[in-house]
Amino acid sequence: MQLGFRLAAFFHPKARLWIEGRKQLWRQLEHYQPSPQTAWFHCASVGEFEQARPVLETFRKENPDWKIVLTFFSPSGYELRKNYNQADLVCYLPLDTAKNARQFVDIIQPKMAFWVKYEFWYHHLHELKKRNVPVLLFSAIFRPDQIFFKSYGGFYRTILKCFSHLFVQNEESLKLLKSISITNVSLSGDTRFDRVVEIAREAKSFPVVEQFCGEAKVLVGGSVWPEDWETIAYCINEYVGKHTLKYIIAPHEIDIQQIEQWSNEVSVKSVRYSQATSEAIQQADLLWIDNIGMLASLYRYGHFAFVGGAYKNGLHNIVEAAVWGMPLFFGDKKYRKFQEAHDLLALGSAHAVADGTEFTRIFTNLLQQPDLYQHEAETSRAYVYSKIGATEQIMHSLKV
CATH class of the missing domain: 3.40.50.11720 (3-Deoxy-D-manno-octulosonic-acid transferase, N-terminal domain)
Known part of the structure; x- marks a missing residue:
């Protein structure tokens, strides 16, 4: 070894x-x-x-x-x-x-x-x-x-x-x-x-992120690998000009060259957190998190979460997102080792998606049905509190 x-x-x-x-x-x-x-x-x-x-x-x-x-x-x-x-x-x-x-x-x-x-x-x-x-x-x-x-x-x-x-x-x-x-x-x-x-009880607030989000619906992508980004990017491009949405993406690895490449793959303006000025934030719909340690608190700003890793080495922590009460998405490959993934899939507030097409379809359905969205959001949060x-x-x- x-x-x-x-x-x-x-x-x-x-x-x-x-x-x-x-x-x-x-x-x-x-x-x-x-x-x-x-x-x-x-x-x-x-x-x-x-x-x-x-x-x-x-x-x-x-x-x-x-x-x-x-x-x-x-x-x-x-x-x-x-x-x-x-x-x-x-x-x-x-x-x-x-x-x-x-x-x-x-x-x-x-x-x-x-x-x-x-x-x-x-x-x-x-x-x-x-x-x-x-x-x-x-x-x-x-x-x-x-x-x-x-x-x-x-x-x-x-x-x-x-x-x-x-x-x-x-x-x-x-x-x-x-x-x-x-x-x-x-x-x-x-x-x-x-x-x-x-963490949720002691969560930090980030004025820059609050300003970025405004009144928009927000998708948070946590620990995003290239395979996850492909799925998320498809959805972002499908929604250009159709809905007021904002995206907060925290890559699994902080690689500025990769972030720049990913930015070029979507038709929305983006800004890195480390370079976020008031003017840049007002013009951007996508905020890149180019540091480590913020993610667990960032989920508080989300209405939806896509948690990375399940197309690659294994699903990352979906409980950090679920505690804030939101529908959850992740890849359909490597999530089976995680009890919480099985539980939330069975409860209906998590969705294992094969690709961007499936993700966009379910995401759209939730945006168009507020009652369904609310049910899934409350289900995620209640599940976490039932397990403490x-x-x-x-x-x-x-x-x-």
Whole structure:
């Protein structure tokens, strides 16, 4: 695996960060002073951190004397949150070898560990089990096609037995685990719902965006990949001159050259957020978000959301949009791993679309039927609020 990353590092900046970050890790840890009361939170990347955050911050509030160590596997998570002030140490997870796991646990000396969703690192988890350190896995979700549930998955099932307790998102995960005799499981839901409700309550306002939106109906495109943009751009061009619409688009990767290319593919004037003057905003119908960190709060300005990733590597966070109450759209390819996508599709307030033609047809239908629009908007919001409470359940388990 490490060799693969070194080869990839020649071609991809994130792979270079992965290698360089781990080179610096042990030097970073030389200055760490362990505490007899340390909680270790581990996340794969940014999305899992958002799931960890409500539990971590509640734990910090209720246990102010404990140290908190926060680790990431991915450069995306580490680079964005390396200065996170609710943790005493933020660092990469070492490469998963027996020696590294032993050395890392020796240094941080955790009394308790919290792992998020689907991080299953054999050596680190076995090292914690060997030392009788309780490890909770939360916001976990399992599928029948995973290796744990195959006849040849015995080795991988030993990893699951390292967890003291598993908090899962859905009934299917509960049943799957029990089918392989993993019984220390609770159905708690996804802590991400707690987090997005918290974000919504504390959401920032952006005067520039408010001025841009005015009284228009607004479509927000979040974490948009090229394949998503193709679908959105088709709809934008179909609506030129037909309806007062505004578009806020946050690309998955901030690439100015790509933004300029995309701007040339639609017949509306656009402006980048970093260059938005009052005059430019008045003339533009499309606002490009050319920074990181605004998206969750930007959904507040939307009447519709198209959430990216489902044509490519996997759907991004639709709950961030749903909490604001709006119909949701995403690609029809890679959304099946996400329980909230299934739920909202079944409820009728989300739409998995194959292309721009299908997107435009459903979008038009909602614009023309205010009652249908309102029903879908209210359904999305009510769904999110019906799912909060996972953090409280996890924290309650620590007190029993």
